[in-house]
Every structure is written in structure tokens, then in C-alpha cells.
Amino acid sequence: MRTRRELIKDLLLLAGTIAAGPSLASAPRYHAARYWSKMGNSILCELCPNGCVLPEGKTGNCRNRKNSGGKLVTLGYSQPCAVNVDPVEKKPLYHFLPGARTFSLAIAGCNLRCKNCQNYAISQKSPLETENYNLSPEKVVQEAISHDCKIIAYTYSEPTVWIEYVLDTAALARKAGLKNVLVTSGYINQGPFSELAELIDAAHIDLKSFDNRVYQDLNAGKLQPVLDTLKLARKKGVWVEIINLVVPQWTDKLEMIRSMCRWIAKELGTEVPLHFSRFFPLYKLAHLYPTPSEVLLSARKIALEEKLKFVYIGNVMEMDSNTYCLSCGELLISRSGYVINNRNLKSGSCGKCGTAIPGVWA
Numbered sequence: 001m002r003t004r005r006e007l008i009k010d011l012l013l014l015a016g017t018i019a020a021g022p023s024l025a026s027a028p029r030y031h032a033a034r035y036w037s038k039m040g041n042s043i044l045c046e047l048c049p050n051g052c053v054l055p056e057g058k059t060g061n062c063r064n065r066k067n068s069g070g071k072l073v074t075l076g077y078s079q080p081c082a083v084n085v086d087p088v089e090k091k092p093l094y095h096f097l098p099g100a101r102t103f104s105l106a107i108a109g110c111n112l113r114c115k116n117c118q119n120y121a122i123s124q125k126s127p128l129e130t131e132n133y134n135l136s137p138e139k140v141v142q143e144a145i146s147h148d149c150k151i152i153a154y155t156y157s158e159p160t161v162w163i164e165y166v167l168d169t170a171a172l173a174r175k176a177g178l179k180n181v182l183v184t185s186g187y188i189n190q191g192p193f194s195e196l197a198e199l200i201d202a203a204h205i206d207l208k209s210f211d212n213r214v215y216q217d218l219n220a221g222k223l224q225p226v227l228d229t230l231k232l233a234r235k236k237g238v239w240v241e242i243i244n245l246v247v248p249q250w251t252d253k254l255e256m257i258r259s260m261c262r263w264i265a266k267e268l269g270t271e272v273p274l275h276f277s278r279f280f281p282l283y284k285l286a287h288l289y290p291t292p293s294e295v296l297l298s299a300r301k302i303a304l305e306e307k308l309k310f311v312y313i314g315n316v317m318e319m320d321s322n323t324y325c326l327s328c329g330e331l332l333i334s335r336s337g338y339v340i341n342n343r344n345l346k347s348g349s350c351g352k353c354g355t356a357i358p359g360v361w362a
Contacts, residue, residue: 029075029076029077030075030077031073032073033047033065033071034164036072038070039053047065047189047192048111048160048161048188048189049222050111054066054067056069056070060111062111062158064126076126078134078136079107080135081107081122081157082106082122083103083104083143085147088101088102089339091181091183092241092312093181093202093204094335095361096179096241099343100150101149101150101151102152102153103149104153104156105154106122106159110123110124110157110161110185112185112221114218115219115283115284116218116247116282116285117282120282123156137165141172141173141178145176150178152179154169154182156183158184159183160192160193166196167199174199181200181201181203182196182202182204184203184204184205185226186206186226187226193229197232197236201360202239202241207226209244209256209260210259211251218251227267231267234268239360241274242264242268242273243277244299245279246277246295247285248292250285252291254299257302261274261303264308270308273310275312276299276303276312276314278290278291278296278314300312310358323357325355325357330353332345332357348361
């Protein structure tokens with residue numbers, strides 16, 4: 001009789017989600033962590049704004065970083081629990097190598113506690129609790145190339161809490177000519193993110209709301225660190241696209257959305273793409289209802305009024321998610337879900353009038 005692990009692996013291979021190379025890991029691996037200091041007999045983790053103080057044997061809020069023998073270690077290094085090949089549009093990134101195949105992976109853990117998390121089965125777990133694969137940074141790059149992927153994406157959970165794996169993999173990916181994409185909440189201290197940004201080409205950053213109380217109650221975090229990450233990412237030259245999940249009764253207040261759009265235009269620039277995403281009942285908010293289409297359309301109208309140039313609506317198949325030229329209105333990229341149907345871009349410019357379109361196109 002085949003074991004549960006063997007059956008799981010066969011199913012994943014059948015779905016085309018992982019290469020034949022990675023093998024199931026027997027036990028999570030401890031790996032030396034960065035960004036910490038001693039605090040008496042405890043350790044102060046300096047990776048994110050949570051600032052966890054960890055006595056011997058204790059693990060941080062992220063469930064990924066632990067005081068072991070008076071040193072900080074990260075759990076599950078080289079042992080992702082999710083590995084897939086995705087189109088880059090699924091991140092979502094619409095102005096970064098459209099249609100490119102992306103090798104996506106995740107290690108369990110997250111430093112937030114979002115009541116609406118869609119990946120709670122891995123983000124709200126420790127690597128000790130998930131089925132993991134042996135996939136060293138070198139092997140990740142090999143697998144990405146073998147699957148004809150131009151991009152490696154660190155995604156699904158919160159990649160900043162397994163930053164050591166991201167840094168090591170991203171450095172090798174860059175040497176191999178691959179691009180690195182970070183899908184993140186942006187809840188990280190400036191020092192670690194500054195180092196990470198040197199290796200990241202594009203980032204999907206969740207701006208979960210524009211109200212600190214909502215961040216505290218809905219996400220167990222704070223707003224300002226995320227704003228700081230957004231500004232630093234732009235300063236470092238990372239291509240940034242912002243996702244705002246519009247959650248009924250939580251983040252659907254139109255005046256808050258207008259304030260957020262004004263801040264984006266002023267602090268980041270009007271060319272930064274903004275994606276308003278539809279919420280579906282899930283996890284601890286399963287009692288709510290999906291975001292009404294009219295609320296999403298109102299949010300988009302407000303963003304355009306505040307001079308944002310590229311505003312998209314996600315998780316609603318019947319709504320237009322295409323990219324148009326700002327000068328002549330020409331359809332530049334036609335999308336159906338995650339599929340690119342047509343494009344009229346020439347070297348990053350409109351194929352009709354020649355206007356340059358912000359993004360990374362080649």
C-alpha cells in the first residue's frame with residue numbers, strides 16, 4: 001500500500017505543480033537566522049515590527065523563527081510546503097513580463113494574523129506542521145530553468161519571515177538570469193527589507209487598508225511599517241504593484257479608499273498599478289458576503305479621480321482587466337483571467353502611438 005506522502009506527491013506531479021526532482025522532507029531543518037540580538041537571557045528578533053522577545057525554546061509570532069540554544073534559527077530552510085508553476089498574472093502582476101511562467105514556492109509561516117487569509121492552511125502554520133519538500137536554493141534555480149520559468153516568486157505565505165531562504169535563492173537566481181518576485185504584506189523592518197530589495201525585481205505588496213485600527217483588528221499589525229516598505233521599495237527601484245482587498249464591513253469605506261489613493265499618488269507616483277480585489281467569505285470571516293461589484297467599481301472610480309493611471313479589479317471574471325494606452329486609448333494587453341489573449345506593446349511602448357507604458361516588459 002502506498003503511503004500518504006507518496007500519494008500526495010503523485011497527485012501534485014499529476015497536476016503539474018512540482019518537478020520530479022524535489023523529494024518529501026523528513027523533518028524541518030534548523031538554519032541560522034539573521035536580524036537578531038541578545039536581550040538578557042532571551043533573543044530579540046529584529047526582522048519585523050512585531051519585535052518578538054524569545055526565551056530559550058520559544059518561537060516567534062510568525063511560527064518560523066525560534067530561540068535554539070541562545071541563537072535564532074529559522075525553521076524549514078530549503079523545505080517549502082508549496083511549489084507551483086504559475087503565470088505571473090496570478091501574483092497578480094500586470095506590468096511585469098506579461099505571460100511569463102513563474103516558479104512559485106512557499107515555506108509555512110506569517111507574521112500577521114489576517115482574519116480573511118486565503119492561504120491560512122500554510123500561513124498560519126509552522127513548518128513543523130506542514131508537508132515539506134527538499135528544495136535547496138540551487139535546486140530551486142535548476143527547477144525553474146527546467147520548467148522554462150523566467151521568474152521565481154516567493155509567495156503564498158509571508159516570504160519575509162523566511163528571508164534567509166529568499167536571499168540565498170534570489171542571489172543564485174539573479175546570477176542565472178532569472179527575475180525575483182516577492183508577494184508580501186510588506187510587514188518588515190527597513191534594514192532587512194533594504195537588503196532584500198537589492199535582489200528583488202518586482203513586488204506585489206498588500207496594502208490591506210488605510211486605517212491603523214483596521215490593521216490591528218483585522219490583520220494584527222500596523223499600517224505605518226507597510227507604508228514605509230512601499231516607499232523604500234520604490235526608492236530601491238523595485239517594480240511595485242499594490243493590492244487592496246476590499247472586505248465588506250472592514251475595508252470598504254470609500255472615504256478611506258480615497259485617502260489611500262491620494263497617498264499612493266503623492267508618495268509613490270500615479271503610475272503604480274493598483275488592484276482592487278474582491279473578497280470571498282473565508283477563514284474567520286466566512287460569515288460575510290462577497291464584495292459587491294458596485295463597491296469595487298466605486299473604488300476604481302475614486303482611484304482614477306485621484307489620478308492613478310492603472311487601476312484594476314481582481315477576482316471578478318466578468319470585469320475588464322485589460323491594459324490601455326493612456327494617450328490614445330489603444331488596447332495594449334487583453335486578459336481573460338490569467339491568460340494573455342493579445343498584446344500591442346513594442347519595446348514597452350504603445351504599438352499605435354508610441355507612448356511609453358510604465359512597467360517591465362522584456
